[in-house]
Amino acid sequence: MMATLDAHLNTITTKSLQDAMRYSLFAGGKRLRPLLLLATVASFDSSVADAMLAAAGLECLHTYSLIHDDLPAMDNDDLRRGNPTSHKKFGEALAILAGDGLQSSAFELLSQTKTSPAQLAKCLQLFAQAVGANGMVGGQVLDIEGEHHHLSLAELKHLHALKTGALLATAVDMGAVLAQVSSADAQALHQFAASFGLAFQIQDDINDRTKSTQALGKTANKDIAEAKNTYPALLGLDGARAALAEQVQQAQDALAQLSKPVPELAAFLTYFDA
Amino acid sequence: MMATLDAHLNTITTKSLQDAMRYSLFAGGKRLRPLLLLATVASFDSSVADAMLAAAGLECLHTYSLIHDDLPAMDNDDLRRGNPTSHKKFGEALAILAGDGLQSSAFELLSQTKTSPAQLAKCLQLFAQAVGANGMVGGQVLDIEGEHHHLSLAELKHLHALKTGALLATAVDMGAVLAQVSSADAQALHQFAASFGLAFQIQDDINDRTKSTQALGKTANKDIAEAKNTYPALLGLDGARAALAEQVQQAQDALAQLSKPVPELAAFLTYFDA
Numbered sequence: 001m002m003a004t005l006d007a008h009l010n011t012i013t014t015k016s017l018q019d020a021m022r023y024s025l026f027a028g029g030k031r032l033r034p035l036l037l038l039a040t041v042a043s044f045d046s047s048v049a050d051a052m053l054a055a056a057g058l059e060c061l062h063t064y065s066l067i068h069d070d071l072p073a074m075d076n077d078d079l080r081r082g083n084p085t086s087h088k089k090f091g092e093a094l095a096i097l098a099g100d101g102l103q104s105s106a107f108e109l110l111s112q113t114k115t116s117p118a119q120l121a122k123c124l125q126l127f128a129q130a131v132g133a134n135g136m137v138g139g140q141v142l143d144i145e146g147e148h149h150h151l152s153l154a155e156l157k158h159l160h161a162l163k164t165g166a167l168l169a170t171a172v173d174m175g176a177v178l179a180q181v182s183s184a185d186a187q188a189l190h191q192f193a194a195s196f197g198l199a200f201q202i203q204d205d206i207n208d209r210t211k212s213t214q215a216l217g218k219t220a221n222k223d224i225a226e227a228k229n230t231y232p233a234l235l236g237l238d239g240a241r242a243a244l245a246e247q248v249q250q251a252q253d254a255l256a257q258l259s260k261p262v263p264e265l266a267a268f269l270t271y272f273d274a
Numbered sequence: 275m276m277a278t279l280d281a282h283l284n285t286i287t288t289k290s291l292q293d294a295m296r297y298s299l300f301a302g303g304k305r306l307r308p309l310l311l312l313a314t315v316a317s318f319d320s321s322v323a324d325a326m327l328a329a330a331g332l333e334c335l336h337t338y339s340l341i342h343d344d345l346p347a348m349d350n351d352d353l354r355r356g357n358p359t360s361h362k363k364f365g366e367a368l369a370i371l372a373g374d375g376l377q378s379s380a381f382e383l384l385s386q387t388k389t390s391p392a393q394l395a396k397c398l399q400l401f402a403q404a405v406g407a408n409g410m411v412g413g414q415v416l417d418i419e420g421e422h423h424h425l426s427l428a429e430l431k432h433l434h435a436l437k438t439g440a441l442l443a444t445a446v447d448m449g450a451v452l453a454q455v456s457s458a459d460a461q462a463l464h465q466f467a468a469s470f471g472l473a474f475q476i477q478d479d480i481n482d483r484t485k486s487t488q489a490l491g492k493t494a495n496k497d498i499a500e501a502k503n504t505y506p507a508l509l510g511l512d513g514a515r516a517a518l519a520e521q522v523q524q525a526q527d528a529l530a531q532l533s534k535p536v537p538e539l540a541a542f543l544t545y546f547d548a
Contacts, residue, residue: 012407017415021407068374073366092347093418096370097411100342103377104406111399117391124398125385132378133286133295137371141291144367 001034002026004056008109012101020090020098021105024063027081028217032200033058033171036268040175040189043262050114051178054123057109058171061131064102065167067095069140075222082217103131115178122177130170139163143228151229157198159229164204165197172196172265185258189265192254196268199247203272205230206240241273248272275308276300278330282383286375294364294372295379298337301355302491306474307332307445310542314449314463317536324388325452328397331383332445335405338376339441341369343414349496356491377405389452396451404444413437417502425503431472433503438478439471446470446539459532463539466528470542473521477546479504480514515547522546 005025012018034055041051070077070085077085087095139162172193176186208223209232223230231240248269279299286292308329315325344351344359351359361369413436446467450460482497483506497504505514522543
């Protein structure tokens, strides 16, 4: 996927913009969203190579969201994955535009994906909804607004589902579309992805409390300093760990409903300290 | 199209985000891009109603670009269409996110357009390229970087082609796809749109010098104050007017090559003071 992203970046004629987009795309992320899509496709014996452009698009979407979340007007972070954030490195204007360009690139890469027009249309719908006002962007708004008041557990779950869950779920859902799985399998996969997404965010909340800035690659204890709404803040560390274990169990249960074993996807659950 | 945009906005569950997106979408723009698309579709006897969602998407893309261009880190404008800019009204964080959400909404509306999957795939490609790093976003980067040095006429043309021209051309190109015109007509339409787009930007440059802040709905003489690269700055006002007349003539010539008269599109050329 690095090659796919690199080839796309090389088509960008404005050098400074290409540099800023590359900087954040190649900053050592876990590639979780593209890997989830590719694992789903591989689990159902569909072509990983054909799905590569859509996978690269998911990484562009995720990276765009990180650049914008880090901006001074948002979370005002100086450090991301151990490196200066985009606006620290390139200035605010270019950081905003690199994020904007990465969102467009995501859709451009999706449009080039090797699949039928009908499947592409379905993927486009999933993609656009996951990142839009009722997805990632809406979640970021709730996150910022939540800083000024205390959220209930239901509100926090909703925030996480939009901000982090929607794109993770879409990675799996798009894999299901591209691999043309049965509707029963698609439903189980979606349930897996929803639980995985929430577990991922709870783990992130826990990590902020328990890991060092160096281990995180971003400023630790920032959630406490900013009185952010998190699972540990609402339920305590032990309560958060119990909630995490519950989501991981639900994700496992969902995989067990599939018409075939999917070790590629089950492997993702080893990510959690549950 | 107001109804289409309104219906889409009403689906957005996060109220503050919906408000911010609505504020800029309903700020009295000329709706030039959607109108160009719909006029192209109507000229070739295709369904305007079926193309409405794609047209609404174009307006979302344009509005997103205005919100981000106005940000403090970019052009730092307080006034847009006679009203406070988004960040003045809602703060910088929500303005950035409203822009982000509008870009996603554009693709979501496109994905719902009544057309065949194959035509939708073509439109997606046009759409994503027009707004991305080799389109609108790239043009904005060149615009900002150009503030620090003098551009040649060729460089200024390139900047305008990306920043303003690409999306205007795509409005017509998408109309051609949706109306399934012949490839000869599609080519002539594209030439029309390219000339129209450049003419539009030259007119904008001229207006900045010759019209009042009240008439413009945005701060007049801003280009001079910021030593922006513009046609009047490079060629003088008379030279700029001559360049405008040349582009309008080329747009007319392109329309004359079409297989049928298109009064709906020709009418757009009356916009210019050429």
